[in-house]
Amino acid sequence: MRRWREKLLISASWVAALGVLAVVGVLVMFLVVRSANVLGPTLLFGDVPWTQAVFAGARVFDGIWPAVAGTLILVALSAGIAIPLGVAAGVHLSEYAGPRFRASVTLVVDVLAGIPSIVMGLFGYSMILLLRKTIAPEAKTGLLLAAACIALLVLPYMIRATQSALGGLPMRIRLLGPSLGMSQTQTLHRVLIPAASRGILSGAILSVGRAAEDTAVIMLTGAVATAGGRGPQDIMAKFEALPFKIFVTAAEHNTAAELDQGFGAALVLLALTATLFVGAYMLQRSLERRWTS
Amino acid sequence: MDQLITVDGLSVWFGEARVLADVDIEFRKGELTALIGPSGSGKTTQLRAVNRMNDLFPGVHTQGEVTLSLGDASVRAYGDGMDVAVLRRTAGMVFQDPNVLPASIRKNFALPLRHVLGLGKAEIEGRMEATLRDVELWDDVRDRLGDPAQTLSGGQQQRLCLARVLSMEPKALLLDEPTASLDFLATRRIEHLLEWLKERFPILAVSHSLGQTSRIADKAYVLKEGSVVETLDRSALHNAERLQKLAEELF
Numbered sequence A: 001m002r003r004w005r006e007k008l009l010i011s012a013s014w015v016a017a018l019g020v021l022a023v024v025g026v027l028v029m030f031l032v033v034r035s036a037n038v039l040g041p042t043l044l045f046g047d048v049p050w051t052q053a054v055f056a057g058a059r060v061f062d063g064i065w066p067a068v069a070g071t072l073i074l075v076a077l078s079a080g081i082a083i084p085l086g087v088a089a090g091v092h093l094s095e096y097a098g099p100r101f102r103a104s105v106t107l108v109v110d111v112l113a114g115i116p117s118i119v120m121g122l123f124g125y126s127m128i129l130l131l132r133k134t135i136a137p138e139a140k141t142g143l144l145l146a147a148a149c150i151a152l153l154v155l156p157y158m159i160r161a162t163q164s165a166l167g168g169l170p171m172r173i174r175l176l177g178p179s180l181g182m183s184q185t186q187t188l189h190r191v192l193i194p195a196a197s198r199g200i201l202s203g204a205i206l207s208v209g210r211a212a213e214d215t216a217v218i219m220l221t222g223a224v225a226t227a228g229g230r231g232p233q234d235i236m237a238k239f240e241a242l243p244f245k246i247f248v249t250a251a252e253h254n255t256a257a258e259l260d261q262g263f264g265a266a267l268v269l270l271a272l273t274a275t276l277f278v279g280a281y282m283l284q285r286s287l288e289r290r291w292t293s
Numbered sequence B: 001m002d003q004l005i006t007v008d009g010l011s012v013w014f015g016e017a018r019v020l021a022d023v024d025i026e027f028r029k030g031e032l033t034a035l036i037g038p039s040g041s042g043k044t045t046q047l048r049a050v051n052r053m054n055d056l057f058p059g060v061h062t063q064g065e066v067t068l069s070l071g072d073a074s075v076r077a078y079g080d081g082m083d084v085a086v087l088r089r090t091a092g093m094v095f096q097d098p099n100v101l102p103a104s105i106r107k108n109f110a111l112p113l114r115h116v117l118g119l120g121k122a123e124i125e126g127r128m129e130a131t132l133r134d135v136e137l138w139d140d141v142r143d144r145l146g147d148p149a150q151t152l153s154g155g156q157q158q159r160l161c162l163a164r165v166l167s168m169e170p171k172a173l174l175l176d177e178p179t180a181s182l183d184f185l186a187t188r189r190i191e192h193l194l195e196w197l198k199e200r201f202p203i204l205a206v207s208h209s210l211g212q213t214s215r216i217a218d219k220a221y222v223l224k225e226g227s228v229v230e231t232l233d234r235s236a237l238h239n240a241e242r243l244q245k246l247a248e249e250l251f
């Protein structure tokens, strides 16, 4: 009886695991099939040579390169804001904060994590309205505002990932540094953060993925369908981004070819996040190797 | 000058709970001093009071004094201006379960030697080899210093921890049941090392076994519910009848 149940459980978990693979496989296949006749350099750059588009700032009007560049820079900016802030806040909550402060901040972080991204977009938009009525009549939505709002959106993941990675370390490893005469800061930098790096980095990976795919925030804070055929030139200006491009194409395409390009953009977005994930994973591996050897 | 550590009127509270009550003990170079008692009697807390590791736990409160007379002058562990990092380096500690860093064998030495003592590469390698030889581990690990320390056996890990502490050149040792998780042979190797180390500095060792204590200790304090209830000298430690009675009382 017991063995039978065990077998059932094992097969159920196999089915679940294979099911996930199958769903992802079908999704990718679908995107590949739908975008098959647009895949290739022209999808990204139209008929402009890619070196011209990437390095010389040539304008690309019938490719998605501007949106790819926009998304990459948006992700870099928001990760650049959210990761250091989130790690610092997580370290503080886990290592330095008193229990009451920790409890109240944790509550706030949870509330922040629960805010829908459309609300975060509205918040960014209202900030601009407020600025216009008060100190900066010239203020308008743009890349920096979008990056800041995306950063706010992913900040709670970063904080919680850091906090729980550090909080989950066993007491024995916490005692080790001090027992060898390390200061609290040395223990934190040399022992605890490296030991928790896996958890912290998986928070960063989640954040980057979230930043790359979010549409609701950027459509209210500066993303546009066409921004002059180039990637972002100015962080205060409007910009193109892949998820918004896909959204607009899906909603407003005129020809079947345009729709195919939309599917191509979706596939590129998927490939982009996959590349970011692999990059983050390799970074983590090399950091870990450097720490452990 | 005699090298010794004295604990005077030490009481420790965790929150409201008084875990140690007015403990007086002393341990000196040349004698292996053991601390025995049932589980929960406060042995670990007593050990951690010497190098102020208890301070790392929230809600802890300590009263009394620990005096270390290990060189020309005596210093008070709980005195004003005591640098706890220096104190913890002076009284090196080995934990009950082998506490290796989840990193290479070499890194286990390099991290404290470089960041705490500020030593350079050559000096680190030198101390690592010397202390690994002291604990008779060098021949086992010399070709695999880059391997994760967790790949060593429990006994080897515990000797690594001992070597790591010795490489910091402490002036006293605090050992918390260093053989509790080891098999018979590994236990005997550590005991053998202690016989030799006790001639170098004062050692206070918590032991879970009366048999072990009678085998290797020169003096033993018996803790019960946070108080020292008996002090055993060498003749008492070899008195089978008395040990038998103690075992019945305690465990």
Ligand SMILES: Nc1ncnc2c1ncn2[C@@H]1O[C@H](COP(=O)(O)OP(=O)(O)O)[C@@H](O)[C@H]1O
Binding pocket: B014, B019, B037, B038, B039, B040, B041, B042, B043, B044, B045, B046, B057
């Ligand atoms: N960090 C701590 N917080 C609260 N209570 C503790 C802590 N450490 C130990 N105690 C309590 O102090 C008592 C003595 O513990 P300990 O010194 O570990 O005993 P032993 O090492 O003899 O088994 C136990 O009742 C234990 O529950």
Ligand SMILES: [Mg+2]
Binding pocket: B043, B044, B045
């Ligand atoms: Mg104990």
